[in-house]
Amino acid sequence: MKILLTLFLLLSTLLSADELRDAYEKEFTFLKAQKTELEKRLRQEKLFQTKEVATTKQKVQNLQNRYVKLSQEEKNLENQMQKLSVKLDDKRSNKEIIASVLIQAKSLLDEYNIEVNDKKDADILKVTRKAFVDGAHLYKQLSSLEKENGKFYLTDGTKTDGTIIKIGNIAAYGVTDKAKGALAPAGNGEYKIWNQDASADALAFAKGTPRKDIKIFIYENLDKDVEYKKEKTLEDTIKGGGTIGYIILILGALGLLLILIRTVLLIRAGSNVKEITNTVVEKLRNNKPQEALEAIKGYKGSTARVIKATLRNIDKDRDHIEDIVTENILNESSHIDRFGNFVLVLAAVAPLLGLLGTVTGMIATFDIITEFGTGDPKLLSGGISEALVTTMLGLIVAIPLLLLGNLLSGWAQNIKDSMEQAALHIVNEYEVHKEK
Amino acid sequence: MNEILVYWNQFINIMNSGGIIMWVLFALNLLLWYGIGYRYLTLKRGTRGNVRRLIEKHEKRGSEKKYSGLLDYVVADSIQAYKTAQSIGKKPRAFIYDAIFPYIILIGKYSILVKTIVILAPLVGLLGTVAGMIETFDALQSSSMFSQGDSIAGGISKALFTTELGLVVAVPGLIIGKILDKKEEQFILEFEQIVDILSTKDEK
Numbered sequence: 001m002k003i004l005l006t007l008f009l010l011l012s013t014l015l016s017a018d019e020l021r022d023a024y025e026k027e028f029t030f031l032k033a034q035k036t037e038l039e040k041r042l043r044q045e046k047l048f049q050t051k052e053v054a055t056t057k058q059k060v061q062n063l064q065n066r067y068v069k070l071s072q073e074e075k076n077l078e079n080q081m082q083k084l085s086v087k088l089d090d091k092r093s094n095k096e097i098i099a100s101v102l103i104q105a106k107s108l109l110d111e112y113n114i115e116v117n118d119k120k121d122a123d124i125l126k127v128t129r130k131a132f133v134d135g136a137h138l139y140k141q142l143s144s145l146e147k148e149n150g151k152f153y154l155t156d157g158t159k160t161d162g163t164i165i166k167i168g169n170i171a172a173y174g175v176t177d178k179a180k181g182a183l184a185p186a187g188n189g190e191y192k193i194w195n196q197d198a199s200a201d202a203l204a205f206a207k208g209t210p211r212k213d214i215k216i217f218i219y220e221n222l223d224k225d226v227e228y229k230k231e232k233t234l235e236d237t238i239k240g241g242g243t244i245g246y247i248i249l250i251l252g253a254l255g256l257l258l259i260l261i262r263t264v265l266l267i268r269a270g271s272n273v274k275e276i277t278n279t280v281v282e283k284l285r286n287n288k289p290q291e292a293l294e295a296i297k298g299y300k301g302s303t304a305r306v307i308k309a310t311l312r313n314i315d316k317d318r319d320h321i322e323d324i325v326t327e328n329i330l331n332e333s334s335h336i337d338r339f340g341n342f343v344l345v346l347a348a349v350a351p352l353l354g355l356l357g358t359v360t361g362m363i364a365t366f367d368i369i370t371e372f373g374t375g376d377p378k379l380l381s382g383g384i385s386e387a388l389v390t391t392m393l394g395l396i397v398a399i400p401l402l403l404l405g406n407l408l409s410g411w412a413q414n415i416k417d418s419m420e421q422a423a424l425h426i427v428n429e430y431e432v433h434k435e436k
Numbered sequence: 437m438n439e440i441l442v443y444w445n446q447f448i449n450i451m452n453s454g455g456i457i458m459w460v461l462f463a464l465n466l467l468l469w470y471g472i473g474y475r476y477l478t479l480k481r482g483t484r485g486n487v488r489r490l491i492e493k494h495e496k497r498g499s500e501k502k503y504s505g506l507l508d509y510v511v512a513d514s515i516q517a518y519k520t521a522q523s524i525g526k527k528p529r530a531f532i533y534d535a536i537f538p539y540i541i542l543i544g545k546y547s548i549l550v551k552t553i554v555i556l557a558p559l560v561g562l563l564g565t566v567a568g569m570i571e572t573f574d575a576l577q578s579s580s581m582f583s584q585g586d587s588i589a590g591g592i593s594k595a596l597f598t599t600e601l602g603l604v605v606a607v608p609g610l611i612i613g614k615i616l617d618k619k620e621e622q623f624i625l626e627f628e629q630i631v632d633i634l635s636t637k638d639e640k
Contacts, residue, residue, distance in 0.1 A: 318530070351559075378577045385573030388566050395563040403556055410548035414541070421537040428534045431526055 098124060105131040112138055142168045145205070153192035154179050155228075164191065165205045171216050173202040180206075182217040187225035195228045238393070240386040244357035245393050248350055252397030255346040258339040259404050266408065269302035269336050270415035276307055277422045284429045289314050302332040303419050310423045314430050325423040329416060336412045340405070347401035354394020361387025453590075454597035457564035461557060461598065465605045468553040471546035472612055478542055479619045480505050487629045491515070506623070510539050511630060518634045529635040536627050543620050550616070554609040561602020568595030 102124070106116040114134045117127045150164040152174045162176030164183065172183040172191060180199040186192035198215040219226065238245055276296050283292035293311045296304055306328045313324050365383030372379060451458045482505010483490060494511050503509055517535035521528035572591030 318527075322530075381573040381576035385570045385577065388570045388573070392563060392566045392570060395559060395566065399556060399559055399563065402559070403552055406548055406552040406555075413548075417537075417541060421534070421541075424530060424534050424537070428531050432520060432524055 098128060102128065102131065105135065109134055109138065114138065144168070145208075147206075150191070152183055152190065153186050155193055155195050163206060165202070167205075167216075171218050173198070173205045175202050175206045182215060184217045184226045185219045185222040185224060187223065189222045191222070237389055241357060241389040241393050242361070244353055244360065245390050248353050248357070248390065248393045248397055251346055251350055251353070252393075252401070255343050255350075255397065255401045255405075258343050258346075259401070259408065262339045262343070262408055265338060266336065266411055266415065268300070269332070270411070270418070272299055272301065273303045273415070273418045273422055275299075276304055277425065280307060280311065280426050281429050284426065285433055287433050289430060302335060302415070303422065306332060306419050306423055307426060310426055314427065318427070318431075321427055325420065325427075329419055329423075332419070333416055336415055340409050340412060343401055343405040344409070347398045347405055350397040350401065351391070351394040354391040354398075357390025357394070358387045361390065450597065453593045454564060454601065455567070455594050457560060457567065457594075457598045458601060461560055461564075461601045461605055464553050464557055464560065465601075468550060468557075468605065468609045471550045471553070472609065472616065474546050475543075475550065475616045475620075476612075478506065478545065479616055479623065481507055481619075481623075483507055487511075487626050488633060491630065491633055506539065506543070507626065510536060510627060513539075514630050514634055518637070527635070528637075529631060532631045532634055536631065540624070540627065543623050547613075547617065547620065550609060550613045554606050554613055557605040557609070558599075558602045561599040561605075564598025564602070565595040568592065568598065 102116060102118055105128075106118055109116055109131065116131050116134075146166045148164055148166070149161065151159050151161055152164065153159055154176075160176050160178065162174050165173045165175070167173075174181065174183045174191060174193055179193055180202040182194045182196075182198040182202065183191040184194040194217050196215070198217075201211060201214045201216070204211050204214075238249070241248070276299055279295050280292045283289070283295055289311055293308065296307060296311075306325065309328045310321065310325055313321055316324075361383065365380060365387060368379060368383060451462065482503070485493075487507075490507060490511050494508075494515055503512070513535040514532045517531040518528045521531040568591045570591075571594065572588050575588045575591060
């Protein structure tokens with residue numbers, strides 16, 4: 001089958017070979033012409049394209065340039081916009097400041113009846129300028145010394161005419177024939193003479209020659225009546241201490257009394273040690289112990305008793321005498337040390353009681369705070385100052401008791417020591433002169 | 437001269453800013469330093485040698501010995517007492533004690549005063565503080581500036597100055613007082629030693 005097909009093809013080819021060649025030739029020339037034509041067109045097209053690309057590139061370049069320029073412009077505009085909005089903010093806050101200044105000026109200057117126009121259609125610049133000028137004027141007025149005639153109350157409540165010297169609007173002095181002194185607010189813009197003496201300063205201000213150190217009453221305003229300050233007496237202070245304060249004072253009085261008694265006891269016990277010793281020693285030098293005993297019979301007190309006991313037993317064995325002296329001194333020491341420790345206990349207890357009083361006072365103060373709140377510091381400080389009084393009383397009692405109690409203890413110890421020494425000395429003297 | 441005047445004025449100012457308590461403290465201070473000075477002078481030992489050698493020296497030289505301190509006097513008196521006791525054939529211990537007794541009293545003099553003031557000064561300072569506080573709170577209550585002496589600032593300065601001075605008085609007194617007490621204790625021990633040495637002399 002395959003061979004048949006090949007043969008057929010071969011035959012057909014041989015048959016049409018000539019015809020085919022002609023056709024091919026024709027076709028070839030045609031195609032050649034077309035090729036040259038096409039090549040020509042291609043060249044033209046290429047030329048055209050290059051031209052076109054160049055122009056387009058140019059165009060793009062131009063457009064890009066324009067874009068850059070425009071974006072630059074946009075940036076500039078944005079900057080400008082930002083600047084403007086900042087300026088706007090500034091202006092707004094300035095406006096607020098000016099408004100608040102005006103409100104302040106109005107509230108301040110209204111007190112002195114100076115008008116500030118705060119209506120919406122007013123010329124703000126003008127109003128502000130006026131307010132400042134008025135303010136400066138007022139400041140000058142208030143910071144100067146001013147004399148005027150007016151009325152004020154005296155301390156007994158009567159109203160009189162007189163000269164009022166105002167020191168700005170924080171203090172004033174009043175001068176009349178009857179009274180001179182610092183003025184304090186009496187409520188509703190009126191004055192009253194303060195009850196502490198400042199007449200010298202009032203006169204000095206009236207003459208216009210203020211002194212270097214002045215007594216002055218400084219007030220915030222004249223609307224509120226100021227109460228006269230009472231002179232705080234010792235009695236008031238002690239009353240502030242309350243029950244515990246009185247207890248401390250009673251303990252203190254008791255302590256002082258005991259110290260007084262103790263002093264008397266010690267004076268009687270120890271004042272004549274030297275005298276007795278000298279008398280006895282003199283008699284003993286002549287070896288007359290019985291006479292010595294006679295000579296000091298008139299003396300009383302602890303030392304005398306101890307030495308009398310020594311003299312009575314002076315012939316005995318040395319150890320025996322020493323035992324007698326020790327026993328006698330022990331016996332007297334209960335007398336000499338009487339109240340000594342009790343006074344020191346009182347001195348230790350008094351400050352503790354004072355502390356107790358302060359704590360209870362503080363509790364009372366804080367009770368007041370829970371009731372009325374912390375709005376008024378005067379309430380609080382008054383309570384604290386009263387609470388501290390007991391501590392002060394405790395210390396006032398403790399300090400002298402401690403000082404005197406300790407000194408008396410030292411004295412008592414001294415007396416005991418000197419008694420012992422006197423007894424020893426007497427025994428020694430006796431022994432020395434007995435041998436001679 | 438001018439400078440002294442300036443310092444003097446400063447001193448007066450400070451004292452016055454604390455009120456009367458300051459002057460009380462100042463008086464206590466003077467008393468304290470008087471006591472300390474007295475104790476310092478009486479507690480001077482004089483010699484450095486130990487007690488045994490001191491006694492030997494005194495016995496050798498007798499009355500020619502130069503006295504340079506408290507211990508010398510004690511040793512001299514003790515030897516005197518010892519000789520007296522020997523001459524009458526008694527035990528010397530009681531006689532030596534008799535001779536030493538005045539010195540024991542002497543070295544203890546003002547010690548209680550110093551101790552008491554050291555305890556007292558801070559208490560007085562505290563009293564000033566409390567008084568100042570009361571003044572401050574009173575001034576707060578009435579809140580007038582009428583007089584300068586009775587003001588908030590015045591009260592506070594009173595409160596602070598007095599406590600300060602109280603401590604300034606007490607602290608040196610405490611330290612020096614303790615040192616002197618230690619010295620006194622040392623002396624008492626040495627006295628005991630003297631008594632013991634002299635009373636046991638014969639049995640050597």
